[in-house]
Amino acid sequence: LNRSLAEFGTTIFAEMSALAVRTGAINLGQGFPDTDGPEEIREAAVRALRDGRGNQYPPGPGVPELRTAIAAHQERRYGLAFDPDTEVLVTAGATEAIAAALLALLEPGDEVVALEPYYDSYAACIAMAGGRRVPVTLRPDGDAFRLDLDELRAAVTDRTRLLLVNTPHNPTGTVLTRAELAAVAELAVERDLLVVTDEVYEHLVFDGAEHLPLASFPGMRERTVTIGSAGKTFSFTGWKVGWVTAAPGLVTAVRSAKQYLTYVASGPFQYAVAEALALPESYFAAFRADMLAKRDLLAAGLAEAGFGVFRPTGTYFVTTDVRPLGESDGVAFCRALPERAGVVAIPNAVFYDHREEGAPFVRFAFCKRTGVLEEAVRRLKALA
Numbered sequence: 001l002n003r004s005l006a007e008f009g010t011t012i013f014a015e016m017s018a019l020a021v022r023t024g025a026i027n028l029g030q031g032f033p034d035t036d037g038p039e040e041i042r043e044a045a046v047r048a049l050r051d052g053r054g055n056q057y058p059p060g061p062g063v064p065e066l067r068t069a070i071a072a073h074q075e076r077r078y079g080l081a082f083d084p085d086t087e088v089l090v091t092a093g094a095t096e097a098i099a100a101a102l103l104a105l106l107e108p109g110d111e112v113v114a115l116e117p118y119y120d121s122y123a124a125c126i127a128m129a130g131g132r133r134v135p136v137t138l139r140p141d142g143d144a145f146r147l148d149l150d151e152l153r154a155a156v157t158d159r160t161r162l163l164l165v166n167t168p169h170n171p172t173g174t175v176l177t178r179a180e181l182a183a184v185a186e187l188a189v190e191r192d193l194l195v196v197t198d199e200v201y202e203h204l205v206f207d208g209a210e211h212l213p214l215a216s217f218p219g220m221r222e223r224t225v226t227i228g229s230a231g232k233t234f235s236f237t238g239w240k241v242g243w244v245t246a247a248p249g250l251v252t253a254v255r256s257a258k259q260y261l262t263y264v265a266s267g268p269f270q271y272a273v274a275e276a277l278a279l280p281e282s283y284f285a286a287f288r289a290d291m292l293a294k295r296d297l298l299a300a301g302l303a304e305a306g307f308g309v310f311r312p313t314g315t316y317f318v319t320t321d322v323r324p325l326g327e328s329d330g331v332a333f334c335r336a337l338p339e340r341a342g343v344v345a346i347p348n349a350v351f352y353d354h355r356e357e358g359a360p361f362v363r364f365a366f367c368k369r370t371g372v373l374e375e376a377v378r379r380l381k382a383l384a
């Protein structure tokens with residue numbers, strides 16, 4: 001294993017899902033739903049397979065139907081117009097989009113300012129690109145985690161090449177506010193930085209929080225690479241269909257890296273996701289309402305079980321504080337939890353460079369059936 005990757009070992013998601021399988025525990029660790037996405041979209045995938053659409057290499061940028069649907073989605077929801085031919089790129093999930101963007105845009109030694117805790121693949125991909133990550137820590141403030149704009153500003157140096165943003169934010173469930181995003185945008189313009197923004201949870205926002213794409217802020221359209229994914233929005237994490245929208249020069253750059261990673265992926269599923277993106281607003285509203293009910297169930301249950309609970313206004317994760325349970329080390333807590341309670345969770349500390357900042361925080365996924373969440377809560381209450 002080369003030196004840039006050695007520090008990363010096995011991703012926490014694989015480790016914890018394997019632990020769930022081995023112990024038979026309820027898996028509230030890795031974020032994937034236990035109910036598949038819409039029947040009609042699965043049928044659309046079957047039709048594509050049967051009709052021979054996408055069974056051979058699809059076009060490098062993605063099938064035109066999907067690129068057109070992605071552009072239409074961005075226009076309809078956010079009023080952002082992208083040319084499907086030059087400003088949209090289909091990728092093998094958001095994971096490949098992240099990797100390709102960082103590999104394409106970084107020179108060795110470039111600094112990347114990223115929000116901490118960060119999704120684990122950011123750190124590994126920055127390292128593979130020879131970049132240096134500069135984390136800016138989101139800190140607890142009441143029942144949410146917030147970004148300190150002065151710290152963000154102070155993190156930018158002459159070596160900073162890009163800002164890597166994620167909203168709605170995994171693992172904290174924070175949705176960056178208009179004021180926070182405006183400050184990020186101003187900073188990017190002032191220091192002439194590129195921005196890569198991971199918006200895979202764009203449809204999962206609650207309690208009146210609004211997802212605002214960074215690309216919609218003044219001066220951002222030309223410098224922002226926006227990443228989306230069908231995995232989260234349509235509950236098909238195994239299909240690995242993601243995308244990038246950006247100005248032509250940036251899309252060309254990302255595509256240059258992407259073509260040597262997978263070249264293309266997920267042929268028949270691309271056609272099905274094109275149909276999914278055109279689903280009526282009622283689909284997205286029902287999906288959100290369902291996840292909101294699950295959030296409320298799990299958050300209330302965790303609070304009753306004695307955890308400190310941060311109320312997520314986005315994503316399908318709830319971050320907790322284990323200190324009220326008399327614990328201080330989330331990693332040790334999560335390693336023991338399957339045996340102690342028959343539940344798997346993710347220690348947020350693994351998403352921090354400043355490990356001590358994340359030590360007491362533990363993430364639970366609520367994208368599971370009601371009965372599963374209820375059983376998990378029953379088990380966790382027995383911990384006390």
Ligand code: PMP
Pocket residue numbers: 031092093094095096119166170198200228229230231232237240241242
């Ligand atoms: N970004 C974030 C913030 C995520 O939580 C995930 C996990 N789904 C991904 C990217 C990866 O998405 P995909 O499964 O589409 O590769």
Ligand code: GLN
Pocket residue numbers: 011013014029030031032170
């Ligand atoms: N995004 C999912 C999570 O945060 C996991 C994806 C993965 O396993 N890489 O839990």
